[in-house]
Amino acid sequence: MKKLDRLILRSFIPPFIATFFITLFVFLMQFVWKYIDDIAGKDLGILVIAKLLFYTSASLVPLALPLACLLASIMTMGNLAEHHELTAFKAAGISLFRFMRSIIFVGVVLSITAFLFNNYIIPIANLKSGTLLYDVRNSRPAFSIKEGIFYKGIEGYAIKVGNKDADGKTIHDVMIYDHTSGRGDDNIIVAKDGELMTTDDKMFLVLTLKNGSHYQEMIPKNNEQAEFVRSDFKEYKKYFDMSGFKLERTNESIFKDNYQMMNLSQLVKQIDSIKKRRTIFYVQLHELIKRFYHFENLPDSNLSKVNSPKIAGTFYQSLNPKTRIKTTEQAYSIAQEVRTYINNTSRDVGFSDENEAKYRIEQQHKFSFSIACLLLIMLGAALGAIIRKGGLGMPLVMAVICFVIFHVSNMTGQKFAEGMKIPVWLGCWLPLFVLSPIAAYVIRKAMQDALVFISFDYRSVVGRYQAIKKSINIFNQFVKHT
Numbered sequence: 001m002k003k004l005d006r007l008i009l010r011s012f013i014p015p016f017i018a019t020f021f022i023t024l025f026v027f028l029m030q031f032v033w034k035y036i037d038d039i040a041g042k043d044l045g046i047l048v049i050a051k052l053l054f055y056t057s058a059s060l061v062p063l064a065l066p067l068a069c070l071l072a073s074i075m076t077m078g079n080l081a082e083h084h085e086l087t088a089f090k091a092a093g094i095s096l097f098r099f100m101r102s103i104i105f106v107g108v109v110l111s112i113t114a115f116l117f118n119n120y121i122i123p124i125a126n127l128k129s130g131t132l133l134y135d136v137r138n139s140r141p142a143f144s145i146k147e148g149i150f151y152k153g154i155e156g157y158a159i160k161v162g163n164k165d166a167d168g169k170t171i172h173d174v175m176i177y178d179h180t181s182g183r184g185d186d187n188i189i190v191a192k193d194g195e196l197m198t199t200d201d202k203m204f205l206v207l208t209l210k211n212g213s214h215y216q217e218m219i220p221k222n223n224e225q226a227e228f229v230r231s232d233f234k235e236y237k238k239y240f241d242m243s244g245f246k247l248e249r250t251n252e253s254i255f256k257d258n259y260q261m262m263n264l265s266q267l268v269k270q271i272d273s274i275k276k277r278r279t280i281f282y283v284q285l286h287e288l289i290k291r292f293y294h295f296e297n298l299p300d301s302n303l304s305k306v307n308s309p310k311i312a313g314t315f316y317q318s319l320n321p322k323t324r325i326k327t328t329e330q331a332y333s334i335a336q337e338v339r340t341y342i343n344n345t346s347r348d349v350g351f352s353d354e355n356e357a358k359y360r361i362e363q364q365h366k367f368s369f370s371i372a373c374l375l376l377i378m379l380g381a382a383l384g385a386i387i388r389k390g391g392l393g394m395p396l397v398m399a400v401i402c403f404v405i406f407h408v409s410n411m412t413g414q415k416f417a418e419g420m421k422i423p424v425w426l427g428c429w430l431p432l433f434v435l436s437p438i439a440a441y442v443i444r445k446a447m448q449d450a451l452v453f454i455s456f457d458y459r460s461v462v463g464r465y466q467a468i469k470k471s472i473n474i475f476n477q478f479v480k481h482t
Contacts, residue, residue, distance in 0.1 A: 004094070005102040012076045012103060019075075020068035027060045028053060038137040052136065055129035059122060062369045065114055066406065070376040071399040073103055077384025078395050086385060096447050100381050107377035115370035119263050127261040131252050145171070145196070154205075154240050156180040161194075169196050174209060176238065186217040189238070205240040212236065259362045267363045274356045278349055285345045289338055357424055361417055364428035372406065375432060379439040382446040402435070409434045 032039070032053075039049070077100075080086045089099055145151045151159045157180070162173025174194045178187035191212025198205055211234060218227040255261060262270065379402060387394050409431040417427025426433075 004089070004099070008076065008080075008099070008102045009106070011079060012072055012106060015075045016068055016072035019071045020064055023067050023071075024057055024060060024064040027063055028057055031056050031060070035133065035137070038133075044136060048132070048136070052129060052132050055125050055132065058125035059129055062114070062118060062122065062365075065110070066369065066372045066376050067399065067403045069107065069110060069373045070380040070402055071395060073377045073380030074384040074387075074395040074399055076103070077381045078387055078389045079384075081385055081388035086388075096385060100378070103377060103381045104374070107374040110377070111370045111374045114373050115366060118366045118369060123261045123263050123266075126258075127252055127255060130258070130261065131255055134255075150177075157240070170194075171196060174207075174212070176207075183217075188215040189213075189236070190215070191236070203241070207238040207240065209236045209238065210234060259359045262359075262362070264363065264366060267359050271356055271359050271363070274352055274359070278352045278356075281345050281349055281352070285342065288341055353420060354418065357418055357420060360424040361414060361428055364425060368428050368432060372432060372435075375435060375439055376402070376406070379435065379442060382439070382443040385446040386442065402438075405438075406431045406435060 039052075077086070086096075086099065090096070145159060145161050145164070147161055147164050149160070151161075156178065158177040160175045161171045164171050171194045172192065174189075174191045176189040178189070181187060189209065189212060191209035193210045195208045195210075196205065197208065212232070214231045214233065214236070216229050216231075218229055257270070259267065259270070380399065383398050383402075384395065387398065389395060413422070413427035413430030415427075416422045417424045
């Protein structure tokens with residue numbers, strides 16, 4: 001490795017690492033903000049939240065990596081150009097392409113790494129994060145009784161506490177409605193004081209009530225009138241099952257058939273199985289309809305006679321009225337049955353096509369996102385050489401603009417591909433088709449030392465706009481006074 005290559009790599013690696021983790025953190029915070037209502041208030045524990053964030057971070061790498069490549073390459077080349085190092089190398093006869101060779105090599109390495117990561121790590125991360133997120137979203141909120149508010153987190157009960165001491169255990173003016181009988185408010189417990197405790201295994205909540213009353217409406221026998229029973233107590237213990245508040249883990253095998261949780265070979269097998277099932281739909285439809293084509297069982301010499309509308313009409317007119325009505329009803333019933341089966345098959349085939357499109361999109365994205373790293377790193381290097389600015393000012397602005405174009409075109413292509421409006425390959429590779437001409441133009445201008453963004457005089461445009469606006473105002477005033 002030559003000194004020039006080592007210089008560029010030393011200039012590229014630190015900003016790449018920094019921008020990658022910053023970008024990953026931003027996407028992770030977006031995920032947390034989206035699911036904060038499902039995570040907060042469930043007493044999940046630090047370990048569960050750490051696992052969820054770790055698995056989610058791994059699944060967000062395909063989004064963070066292209067942006068990090070783009071921004072780091074712009075910053076690297078912009079810093080070198082700003083400090084006139086790039087000019088010195090050009091004066092020494094070193095071309096820009098030779099200067100970018102090491103960055104292109106890094107882009108190739110990152111593309112291969114991204115493909116391997118997308119194929120082997122991302123499916124596992126998606127499976128872990130998806131399963132854990134499903135369990136978290138379906139888990140019940142943590143047990144928390146607030147003063148003056150009925151707590152209904154325990155199924156079949158409504159608990160209200162008037163006051164709660166600072167220790168969080170001693171409570172006053174307690175009221176419990178027991179709805180487990182399914183007959184309404186037929187079982188009520190009222191107490192002046194109480195204490196909240198949990199068993200050692202955290203499976204039961206023990207509510208020790210003091211100085212209270214128990215009101216219960218008894219179930220009437222036969223036609224007797226219902227009795228209302230009241231019993232006073234000095235101390236009464238009520239046990240509540242807390243097992244439902246514990247986070248229950250779902251078997252991961254349930255989600256393994258999801259397209260986001262498969263590697264390349266699994267996606268290929270799944271696509272083949274979808275094609276086979278679709279073929280079975282067509283075969284079953286053909287066999288069903290074939291049973292109603294009675295003329296197919298006749299000799300070939302009679303087919304033309306049976307298919308003749310004239311002969312069929314003559315045969316129908318020869319039937320007596322009752323037989324004609326019965327034949328018509330049977331034909332209508334058969335036609336209805338065939339139409340229903342065709343509609344159901346068409347719906348199943350449409351669903352199969354959409355499902356196959358999702359698997360194909362995931363298959364294509366493993367390649368397109370990898371190639372995007374190489375394309376964006378080359379685009380960033382050329383942009384850095386043109387704008388000749390380092391740091392996080394202009395490079396960040398240009399990186400955001402390019403990434404927005406990449407992301408919007410990617411989402412648009414994916415939506416059109418999922419809706420079967422465009423081919424899957426076109427929808428997945430649309431971002432690269434959009435950015436490739438831009439990258440080619442920018443690289444060509446960078447090699448020609450063209451100042452694309454500097455040669456354009458923005459101030460002259462603003463000045464002309466203000467002059468035109470002033471002229472229009474003068475003209476309006478003239479028209480108004482005349």
